[in-house]
Amino acid sequence: MNILALWRLIKNSVRFAFRAKRRWITFVIIFAFLSAFITLFVGAFNQYSTEQLLNQKGFYVKATDEGTVTEAQGLNLKTEIEALTQVEKVALFRYFDLGDYIRVYGVDPASKWMFGDAKPSFLINGKYADKQGEVIVSKNATIRADVGTIIGNVSSTLQKGDLLVFENSTKLELDVVGEIDDLIFAQDKLKIFVTNPDFDLLYSDFGNGVTKYCQSLALLVFGKLYSPFDKEIYNNMIALDTPGEPLYLLVKNPTYGDWADPITAGPDVARKDRATRMLYFIFGVVGGVLLTILYNFLIVWFRRREVAVLRAMGYEKGEIRINLLGESFTISLVGYIIGILSIIIYYAARGMTFTNQLLAWQTLLVSFSIVVLLTIPGLLLSSLSFVRVSPVILFKAR
Amino acid sequence: MTDAILKLDKVTKIYKQGRSEVVRALDKVSLEINQGEILMVVGPSGSGKTTLLNCLSGLDKPTSGKIFFNTARAGEGFKYMAEKTSDGESSRRSPSNMVDLTAWDQKQLTQYRRHNVGFVFQAWELIPTLKAIENVESSLYPSRIPGPEVREKAKRLLRKVGLMDKEYSYPDQLSGGEQQRVAICRALIKEPRIVFADEPTGNLDSETGGQIMRQMKLISREGAAVIIATHNSELRKFSDRMVKIHDGEITY
Structure with missing residues (x-):
């Protein structure tokens, strides 16, 4: 694929993504919720794990x-x-x-x-x-x-x-x-x-x-x-x-x-902590990844007939994926920003400024990676089935 | 050099329906399609017209038989990739540059469609989020042609089919006939050697259908082979040649 064609595909993919207003708004809202959900979970996970530092690898010594x-x-x-x-x-x-x-x-x-x-x-x-x-x-x-x-x-x-x-x-x-x-x-x-x-x-x-x-x-x-x-x-x-x-x-x-004698966490506490940590991890990260892939699958599913037309027109699989990626990436990015702003506004409205700890840059980085960056492999994965299917099947499926 | 751009040799296509039922959509079809002609494939619903078009365009593969494409008449930019067939063997090429499409892999067939084939679908299949002119241009988005040149080509085509004032309308703002004309422009912008039209007038009234068929005639005059699948034998007057298809068999 030449650079001019690649640039044109990316540009148009992003530009045209905004045109499907109803679909776009629906998915932006979904991604905003997803971002907020993951950020809160990852934030809780980070905060909890920081707190557990002492229990897991530390000693208290008190006067x-x-x-x-x-x-x-x-x-x-x-x-x-x-x-x-x-x-x-x-x-x-x-x-x-x-x-x-x-x-x-x-x-x-x-x-x-x-x-x-x-x-x-x-x-x-x-x-x-x-x-x-x-x-x-x-x-x-x-x-x-x-x-x-x-x-x-x-x-x-x-x-x-x-x-x-x-x-x-x-x-x-x-x-x-x-x-x-x-x-x-x-x-x-x-x-x-x-x-x-x-x-x-x-x-x-x-x-x-x-x-x-x-x-x-x-x-x-x-x-x-x-x-x-x-x-x-x-x-x-x-x-x-x-x-x-x-x-x-x-x-x-x-x-x-x-x-007084140094105090450290007992083995039972440590086991319980590990289990809780894993729960946060599973809900925050693995759950986020699965949801991101699921929503990407839905985005591709909504555009499967378009995929069939493009294939019939002679678009290569990679070009079709770029075409889909613009929409998915834009939606997830805007959804992410709205999700994070919603958290800040929510806490601000309740008079809480705890968000500066909740929204640590590490937390934001992890949730950004899950919601926005994972869009790329998520979309590629979920588009596999559609770009492989013969357009004939998709036309027949009308 | 032969005039034929496509040649079918005993092409059979069998579908499985359900667990045990077998449908013979094409049965040993042999046919030649010449450059610059309008070939009408007429038959009732379920006779195998669409399957024939899908096999010819490389969207579907026949169960047996061969489909030869004349590479000497291939579109600009099309590179014949004999060394990269799906089965690892060189595809068969006759001295008259006829190459067997059925030996090609998906990537080669994609290149074949990109540089040689234009589609006009029964339900138009315009992309609803693109304006008329963008739908036309979309055929050339993956090409090396600069944007302004693509835009100019699209405008010229839309003017030619009488849609100069509808360039920036979305498909849902156009009538059925207008949408079909946009679909024709989309097929033509890449100057294809072969145009496949599946029931192009199927959803249109007779007057609009007539206009569309006259557009098809113009396309063939410019040198493209136009293959139209239809159940409407009244459109015969617009064709250079007509074949009838029934239960997957061609009758003349």
């Missing part, structure tokens, strides 16, 4: 009580654990008391899922504090009037959308972007969670030299999470999850403060 591990002790322990050969990543979660009633926790957005007591899935409203100037507050957080020199110009109950202002000689404004149902026990304290730079800023401007403590520490071992053929992750977990081995020796060393 035994309030004020039992200082920041310095925690940082030293972190450095030591990072040096272990089985360990891929370590995250330390610190806090300090701001005045008598506010407790500030520092979070690195890159390891927010490792904060076992306040991970993103515990959010009940809004989104996580992902950048400077953002803060999330614990559920039903109330702020006392007598916060000393710190002025918070908010209503008595803090909620998403409020502005939390700290002011003495300097001023720091934080947007409350979410509310979280965390697992941390801190009686009579307003718990707020900010990014590490804001944590340091709040401490230097308003901390008045109080001691910084560690809430918990989490670590991930090396290994691929989803590979059934690679046991590295399990070997690393076993190597660390044994009393007397380096991790235990470090954690229980009083030099680094008073830490």
Whole structure:
């Protein structure tokens, strides 16, 4: 096929696709639903799997009580654990008391899922504090009037959308972007969670030299999470999850403060998690692939007589497929965009901004691949039966 | 050089109907079709007319017998691919450039149709999402001919059949006769050597049918062989030659 003919076929295929209005709109709607469905499933799958990182390949280590591990002790322990050969990543979660009633926790957005007591899935409203100037507050957080020199110009109950202002000689404004149902026990304290730079800023401007403590520490071992053929992750977990081995020796060393034993997911939990993950995977990816092929089959089926005419006219099979591809690709692309916009609009209308996590670029890439890119093999597969059939049969089938 | 562009030699086509019933749609049909003639194949419904057209056009393969195509009269751009037959053997070519179509594979038959054959279907089979002029042009979309040239050719043809003011109408905005004329233009734009018309006036009133047949006459005057399958023997006056077909057998 020459370039001119190829270009003309592609151009006309896309151009003419818009002409069959009823068919086009019907399939765009179907693809929009399909895109939204797959994106939500894949998003849930991604989010769930991220949350499972700790259960599958991680350890929690918590301070035994309030004020039992200082920041310095925690940082030293972190450095030591990072040096272990089985360990891929370590995250330390610190806090300090701001005045008598506010407790500030520092979070690195890159390891927010490792904060076992306040991970993103515990959010009940809004989104996580992902950048400077953002803060999330614990559920039903109330702020006392007598916060000393710190002025918070908010209503008595803090909620998403409020502005939390700290002011003495300097001023720091934080947007409350979410509310979280965390697992941390801190009686009579307003718990707020900010990014590490804001944590340091709040401490230097308003901390008045109080001691910084560690809430918990989490670590991930090396290994691929989803590979059934690679046991590295399990070997690393076993190597660390044994009393007397380096991790235990470090954690229980009083030099680094008073830490509880490392906690990891039990084998039953792991099995259940794997099963759930597979369910999401099957519905999100395999289901999406099958639906994409099915709808492509319908598109081709609607145009089977056209296929017969083109074959009679001397179009080659490849040229007929290009002719069909324009419509299918355009429909799936427009459907995909509408589907994603629908999710954003739906969440925005409900006042939820959780979509920034749901619509992570990885999620969008996976659903785009399924809905739009798979159109090409899906169409080729579903067109096989029609471009092979003799036009005579198709004309007779009228 | 022989005048024949197509030659059938004892062509038989057998269909299976249901589990055991066998239908002999063509029974040892031998026939020659000459360049520039209108051949009318007349017969009642189910007599084998359409099967004959399908075999001649390479849309269907006969069960036995041979169909020879005269490559010396092939259309521009048609490349004879003797070395690529479906059974791996060279197809048989007689000294008079007659090549056996039944030995060709689908790819070769597609090339044969693309460069030599034009179709006019009973139900017109225009693509509903394309305007009249685009339907005509669609025959040449896979060709190397530049777009403006294709457009000019399509316009010229539509003007010739009196559809200059309907160029940008969709098929459902055209009458039956107009649609059939568009279908004729679509068949003619690639300047085919053979035009197959299956009941081209079947869905039209007699006056419009007459107009269509006069168009067919013009096509044959320009050198194409026109083979028309019809059950209407009144159209005989428009033909150069007529054969009757009954139960798959040709009678003269």
